[in-house]
Amino acid sequence: MLLIACPWCGDRPELEFRHAGEAHVTRPADPAAVSDAAWTGFLYERQNPRGLYRERWRHLHGCGRFFNAVRHTLTDRFLGSYPPGGEPPA
Amino acid sequence: MRLPAGGRIDRDRPLHFTFDGRAYTGYAGDTLASALLAAGVSIFGRSFKYHRPRGLLAAGAEEPNALVEIDRGPGRREPNQRATMVPLEAGLVARSQNRWPSLRLDVGALAGLAAPLLPAGFYYKTFLGPRRDSWHRLWEPLIRRMAGLGRAPDAPDPDRYGNRFAHCETLVVGGGPAGIVAALTAAESGGRVILCDEQEELGGSLLATPEVMIDGQPCWESLAAAVAELRANPQVRVLTRTTAFHYGLQNFVALAQVLDRADGLRERLWQVRAGRVLLATGAIERPIPFPGNDRPGVMLAGAARSYCARWGVLPGQRAVLLAAHDSGYAAAFALADAGAAAGAGAVVPVILDLRAAPPEALVAAAAARGITVLAGHGVVETIGAGRISGLRAAPLRPDGTPDRGRATAMACDLLLMAGGWTPNVQLFSQSRGRLRWDAAADAFLPGGSPEAQASLGACNGTTELGAVLQEAAAAGRGEAQAAAAPAVPTALPIRAIAAGAVAARKAFVDFQNDVTTADLALAVREGFRSIEHVKRYTTTGMATDQGKTSGMMSLAVTAAVLGRDLPEVGLTSFRPPYTPTSFGTLAGRHRGAVFDPGRTAPMHDWAVEQGALLEPVGQWLRARAFPRGAEDLQAAVARECLAVRQAVGILDASTLGKIEVVGPDAAEFLERCYANAWHGLAPGRCRYGLLLREDGFLLDDGVVARLAPDRFHVTTTTGGAARVLHLLEDYRQTEFPELQVWLTSTTEHWGVAALQGPRARRVLAPLVEDLDLAALPHMGVAECRVAGFPARLFRVSFSGELGFEVNVPANRMPALWQALWQAGAPQGLTAYGTEAMHVLRAEKGFIIIGQETDGTVTPDDVGLGWAIGRKKRDFIGKRGLARAGMAAPDRRQLVGLAPADGRRPEEGAQLLAGARRAEGHVTSAYDSACLGRPFALGLLAGGRARHGETVFATRRDGPPQPLTVGSPVAWDPAGERLDG
Numbered sequence A: 001m002l003l004i005a006c007p008w009c010g011d012r013p014e015l016e017f018r019h020a021g022e023a024h025v026t027r028p029a030d031p032a033a034v035s036d037a038a039w040t041g042f043l044y045e046r047q048n049p050r051g052l053y054r055e056r057w058r059h060l061h062g063c064g065r066f067f068n069a070v071r072h073t074l075t076d077r078f079l080g081s082y083p084p085g086g087e088p089p090a
Numbered sequence B: 001m002r003l004p005a006g007g008r009i010d011r012d013r014p015l016h017f018t019f020d021g022r023a024y025t026g027y028a029g030d031t032l033a034s035a036l037l038a039a040g041v042s043i044f045g046r047s048f049k050y051h052r053p054r055g056l057l058a059a060g061a062e063e064p065n066a067l068v069e070i071d072r073g074p075g076r077r078e079p080n081q082r083a084t085m086v087p088l089e090a091g092l093v094a095r096s097q098n099r100w101p102s103l104r105l106d107v108g109a110l111a112g113l114a115a116p117l118l119p120a121g122f123y124y125k126t127f128l129g130p131r132r133d134s135w136h137r138l139w140e141p142l143i144r145r146m147a148g149l150g151r152a153p154d155a156p157d158p159d160r161y162g163n164r165f166a167h168c169e170t171l172v173v174g175g176g177p178a179g180i181v182a183a184l185t186a187a188e189s190g191g192r193v194i195l196c197d198e199q200e201e202l203g204g205s206l207l208a209t210p211e212v213m214i215d216g217q218p219c220w221e222s223l224a225a226a227v228a229e230l231r232a233n234p235q236v237r238v239l240t241r242t243t244a245f246h247y248g249l250q251n252f253v254a255l256a257q258v259l260d261r262a263d264g265l266r267e268r269l270w271q272v273r274a275g276r277v278l279l280a281t282g283a284i285e286r287p288i289p290f291p292g293n294d295r296p297g298v299m300l301a302g303a304a305r306s307y308c309a310r311w312g313v314l315p316g317q318r319a320v321l322l323a324a325h326d327s328g329y330a331a332a333f334a335l336a337d338a339g340a341a342a343g344a345g346a347v348v349p350v351i352l353d354l355r356a357a358p359p360e361a362l363v364a365a366a367a368a369r370g371i372t373v374l375a376g377h378g379v380v381e382t383i384g385a386g387r388i389s390g391l392r393a394a395p396l397r398p399d400g401t402p403d404r405g406r407a408t409a410m411a412c413d414l415l416l417m418a419g420g421w422t423p424n425v426q427l428f429s430q431s432r433g434r435l436r437w438d439a440a441a442d443a444f445l446p447g448g449s450p451e452a453q454a455s456l457g458a459c460n461g462t463t464e465l466g467a468v469l470q471e472a473a474a475a476g477r478g479e480a481q482a483a484a485a486p487a488v489p490t491a492l493p494i495r496a497i498a499a500g501a502v503a504a505r506k507a508f509v510d511f512q513n514d515v516t517t518a519d520l521a522l523a524v525r526e527g528f529r530s531i532e533h534v535k536r537y538t539t540t541g542m543a544t545d546q547g548k549t550s551g552m553m554s555l556a557v558t559a560a561v562l563g564r565d566l567p568e569v570g571l572t573s574f575r576p577p578y579t580p581t582s583f584g585t586l587a588g589r590h591r592g593a594v595f596d597p598g599r600t601a602p603m604h605d606w607a608v609e610q611g612a613l614l615e616p617v618g619q620w621l622r623a624r625a626f627p628r629g630a631e632d633l634q635a636a637v638a639r640e641c642l643a644v645r646q647a648v649g650i651l652d653a654s655t656l657g658k659i660e661v662v663g664p665d666a667a668e669f670l671e672r673c674y675a676n677a678w679h680g681l682a683p684g685r686c687r688y689g690l691l692l693r694e695d696g697f698l699l700d701d702g703v704v705a706r707l708a709p710d711r712f713h714v715t716t717t718t719g720g721a722a723r724v725l726h727l728l729e730d731y732r733q734t735e736f737p738e739l740q741v742w743l744t745s746t747t748e749h750w751g752v753a754a755l756q757g758p759r760a761r762r763v764l765a766p767l768v769e770d771l772d773l774a775a776l777p778h779m780g781v782a783e784c785r786v787a788g789f790p791a792r793l794f795r796v797s798f799s800g801e802l803g804f805e806v807n808v809p810a811n812r813m814p815a816l817w818q819a820l821w822q823a824g825a826p827q828g829l830t831a832y833g834t835e836a837m838h839v840l841r842a843e844k845g846f847i848i849i850g851q852e853t854d855g856t857v858t859p860d861d862v863g864l865g866w867a868i869g870r871k872k873r874d875f876i877g878k879r880g881l882a883r884a885g886m887a888a889p890d891r892r893q894l895v896g897l898a899p900a901d902g903r904r905p906e907e908g909a910q911l912l913a914g915a916r917r918a919e920g921h922v923t924s925a926y927d928s929a930c931l932g933r934p935f936a937l938g939l940l941a942g943g944r945a946r947h948g949e950t951v952f953a954t955r956r957d958g959p960p961q962p963l964t965v966g967s968p969v970a971w972d973p974a975g976e977r978l979d980g
């Protein structure tokens, strides 16, 4: 079970959280203006990297807030977590 | 035999127990294994495949043979318990397993009947002949009878299982000398310490070596002092009979503690998050493969030493040691000395050493005890009916195989194997630590690890006690570990032991799964090269053993057959659990009613009193129908439907999801999320809302009421409430953080009584205050009082009839219900359930999310295109709907389906047309009392343009059935009944 750092509540066990997919997938400001291909990318295309992954979590059974985290997909080590709209740790 | 003195047993506390129905007596402090061994029992079970008699190989958790059934009464019968890990208790009832009809006479073992049937890969080799159905009729029943472990219990477990979460700065796994010293020093440096050990007693290897001195003191005295110090330290929690069976991410370690408390608490799961983990898990002695090495009376040398020192049991009176490692000599000497002290004579007459030149000091020490050492000798075969009664030994040829021609026979009743030691790295490996091959240690040792952890002592390849204690003390203080002193090679490498045994017959590598060196050689001959494949093909290291005694030797034999070096062949990965863990421990309190806790609506108890049939809907348990007298479900549903259409019905609709959306930007927020237009909705009015996903497909639906300019009461489907709130929260927090809006789940705050039917207003009106009910329009909402309670009153219909939904605080619901029930009696008010609700809505062509939709259905597909706010710039799913193909005319569209033959179609049936290819499917099908015939809804390609056409629905009970396509609205298409 992962130990996940909520930016507001601190380290909590994984069972308090719900994963919410890849982070920094930006919804186009004017969806009508983007091509079908671009919209398909927004809907379906994800990085799924072998390595550092920026992902979203929600502290569902805690403060209820969404946030971002950087996790290494091979070791499951977290490099850090940060609020939505923030910059990932270097 | 039991020695007259010694051991850690309490000879003043005899305990009576039975094994296979026979009475025995042991002592407090015994295990089931030591007590039976003391009583002269040598056969503990039959082997998995060949039904060969098997005795004790080991003394601890690694025991592969002595799996027994412990019977504590109904529901408390546990199979596959290792006799070495069962503390003796008064009245214990134990039975052997996998024997038929009895342990001594086993039909399966007669004439080697089983052996030819079960070679390596027997799971995978097909049993083709003699007939086509031979597998089911002949082979499978036979193999099932012959192969297998214990019987599963057949009654519910009446005991309780606990669960605790714990946090500590240091978790020490293993309570041997390394673990104890590490725990003591860790506690001195501060912080909470948890020390766990699978045994009943701390001490580990020291429990078998009372002759060893620590700082000039007998080690059992040092041990007692150290244990007392640990127990006295409030920062240290000592957990015995507690196995760390799972090492997960970020130092999350799961422990299974056996309690066997008188109050019924049997076991407890500990979920520990540790700052650092110190692994002191010791090492497991390696058996040596040679012909007949599985005969009862053939035992690991270290195990024999344990039985002798710890439990005062001499496991044999004439023992031969087969040594490939120095440590065997100490065991042989301990037995010889104990035997001499007890007047048992020369207990160990001979040591066979596989090495050509054993250390001179050991040979001299043996000679001083009158023990003959035959260097460069191996075992050709063991002899005995059941238990070993002798063996034939022979000098080894240069290739390591015994020279049969020069064999000599010798009598013995015990044969000790000292094949060297395998560091117990299972937990380290589970933690994703990397193992490295260490040639000097002749073992895989812990390498790098992503966790804050260290391995100490024998599991780290450190074997000399002084070095172990230093290493442990340093680790306990958190100091970086000094490189372990280079191990002095005192053993024949495992690869050489294996090479000498490849050609041997019946030389077992995995005792539990009955895998021999020949099986491994066969697997390689048949083309398996990867150790992972060899393992699975031969079933080596499966079941409770998990490679503890077999892993390294099977690897070494495979390497020898392949002619490769051992590290090249690799190592199979270790997975949790480390030892078998009961389902009870994993489940804890989550069983029965709280296995998956159900939710019940406010009128649940009333419904049960009325004899309602219940059905699960998501997490909820809802009333499906209220049969009267001898009515079956169908009759009850028909009566309930007619009551709603002709008079009035009442439904507990409290399970509907409800979200309060509040704030100055509430309308704008809904505008951006839901497909409908919201700014124009006046307070006091409702709208049927559609929520899509970004891909344009329907996610949820529900009535949304505007109570005030800044306050909406949003309803969702019963099963979709959490999903919808999660999605709305996501957009609120991450896409539209600038909006001033708050979302609150109010599902369980409101109880909802739905009154549906032409007489609904007549029932309700007398109970309503602060509102002119007659003036409340369809899709209107008002806050008022009903039966004296503050209420939100909706005029909505999910049946097509005049309808109201009265929301009151959930705790007022029973009183409201009673008031409505009394007021409604003269009007024929009838309680109805979810089944009638489904029929009524389907007659009107109203969809149910998840029934008419499946994640690939757009609003237009189900005729709800009208609800979309076309002029809106954006909403969730708008762009998705604009994708190519989302408006194609041949998309599957909602239609009504009237069976031409009067039979109810099957839900899920494929719809076929002329070309006999699937063009859709039946989504809902019911018998309709109101229509007087069965009917169905379905999704059909281009269906809206095909009204009047005949299609066919597949049936499981015969040829496809003709259906006439029509409008999905079968009841009151003009909508004239909404006003009653």
Ligand SMILES: [Zn+2]
Binding pocket: A006, A007, A008, A009, A010, A059, A062, A063, A064, A065
């Ligand atoms: Zn939080």
